[in-house]
Amino acid sequence: MHAWPASEVPALPGQGRDLRIHDTATGGLVTLTPGPVARIYVCGITPYDATHMGHAATYNAFDLVQRVWLDTKRQVHYVQNVTDVDDPLLERAERDGVDWVALAEKETALFREDMTALRMLPPQHYIGAVEAIPGIVPLVERLRDLGAAYDLDGDIYFSVESDPHFGQVSNLDAAAMRLLSAERGGDPDRVGKKNPLDPMLWMAAREGEPSWDGGSLGHGRPGWHIECVAIALDHLGMGFDVQGGGSDLAFPHHEMGASHAQVLTGEFPMAQAYVHAGMVALDGEKMSKSRGNLVFVSRLRRDGVDPAAIRLALLAHHYRADWEWTDQVLQDAVDRLGRWRAAVSRPDGPSADALVEEVREALMNDLDAPAALAAVDRWAARQEQEGGTDIGAPGLVSRTVDALLGVAL
Incomplete structure (x- = not known):
């Protein structure tokens, strides 16, 4: 499976x-403190x-992680999966009377288009669950051989x-885990x-559902958690720097995945940080597929909203915060984008050397994007009120905003 094209990341001084x-x-x-x-x-x-x-906010957060690392002159090895076979996908395909493979391909293509428009840096490896099955089967067999897996009516x-x-990722008690x-x-x-918390590794074939030859496991398809483990171990190995996702993945997905990997390898931890x-x-309700209360990036783009404004709307909120999408959130972002573009359109302006360091400082401090936006706002206000004589300043601001925030001015 291929990802999307990468936008160029400008180099900054320092x-x-x-x-x-x-x-x-x-x-x-x-x-x-990653290596090179x-x-x-x-x-x-x-x-x-x-x-x-909700998707866009999550991937925006981890795009910032990559940009901070690139600014430290490191390379980044980024891996992302696509869960292109799972119960919710099959249920949606049945509801809409469409082929599940065609639905997955269509929605994945749309996701790529949206990520490109938002200037999200692509993964080096973009792997679907289906293509990962040959690597998943031996991991399940190994867990079974280790005594860490068992059969229940054909399911593993x-x-x-x-x-x-187990439990050291989410730090929840057993009752909370069972509920989630x-x-x-x-x-x-x-x-x-x-x-009761044991997760499925391999689901035996069900009538009318897709299945694959799992060798000694029988025909079936993989569980959700082992899919990501197989892909991560194959491309990153144990002890990689960041395991990321939305807060709803801390349990069970990241908790279970960590346990799978730790038992398989005998090493701890799977990741240095769970973000x-x-x-x-x-x-007033969490944006989710089950509720249907969704705002789509593609729909906003079709309505003529500049993707840079969508990105600024995401950046206006700290990545760990829960927040609400409103028309005002978007309008504020559109207005900010207009102010910034007007400010950098002049041939000179106030020195921007300090701004570069302010944005860096904000982002290295737990990805404080709102503080970074505020720093650029202050420079733009000085440009509007006082102007300046530094002929390189507007260009430096543009490169900083592009390199560290992913917003093209």
């Missing part, structure tokens, strides 16, 4: 500093109802008790499981 970011597992800020190549895995979409603003489950570190498991794709009430973006609401 060099950025190491990123301090909130780690869900420890509950506090950690300073990331920083490694990040971000969980991708299940391809239906793409791309809504992972035993969470096989990982002594039921809400987020698990089956804690299934009779016969060793532990989660907040949720976006509309009309």
Whole structure:
């Protein structure tokens, strides 16, 4: 599966500093010190109802992570998956009377278009669950051989008790885990499981549903969590720098994935930091596919909204915050974009050297994009009120905003 084209990232004078970011597992800020190549895995979409603003906010957060790393003169090895076979996708295809493969391909193509328009840097490896199946099967077999998996009526489950570190990503108690498991794709009430929280690794073939030859596992398809583990281990290995996604993935997805990987390898942790973006609401409710209260990037683009304004609307909120999309949020972003473009359109202006460092400082401090926007706002206000004589300043501001915030002026 191919990703989308990369926009050029301008080089800035000087060099950025190491990123301090909130780690869900420890509950506090950690300073990331990757080697020459920083490694990040971000969980991708299940391809239906793409791309809504909740998606866009999540991928914007991890695009900022990449940009901070690039500014430290590191390379970035970024991997993202596509869950192109899963119950919600199959249910949507059946509801709409369309082929599930065609639906997945159509929505993935739309996602690529939206990511390109928003200038999100693409992953080096963009892997679908279906294409990962040949690598998933031996991992499930190994877990079974290790005594960490068991058969239940043909389905293969992972035993969470096989990982002594289970629970150390989300830090939730058993009752909270059980509740979220039921809400987020698990089956804690299934009779016969060793532990209600045990997640499925391999689902035996069901009539009328797609399945693949799983060798000794029989025909079926993979569970949700092992899919990402197989892809991450294959392309990044253990101990990579950031595991990212929305806050609703901390449990069960990232918790279970970490346990799978840790049992498979005998190493801990799977990732140096587990980083989660907040949720976006509309009309007082979390924006979600199940509720249908979605604002789509593609629809805004069709309505003539500049993608740079959409990106500024996302950047106006701290990535960890839960916030609500409104018409005013978008209008504020459109107005800001207009002010910034007017400010950099002049041939000279106030010195921007300090601005570069202000934006860097804001972003290295837990991706504080609102503080970065405020710094650019102050420069634009000085440009409007006082002007300046530095002929390189407007260009430097444009490059800074492009390189670090992904907004083309």
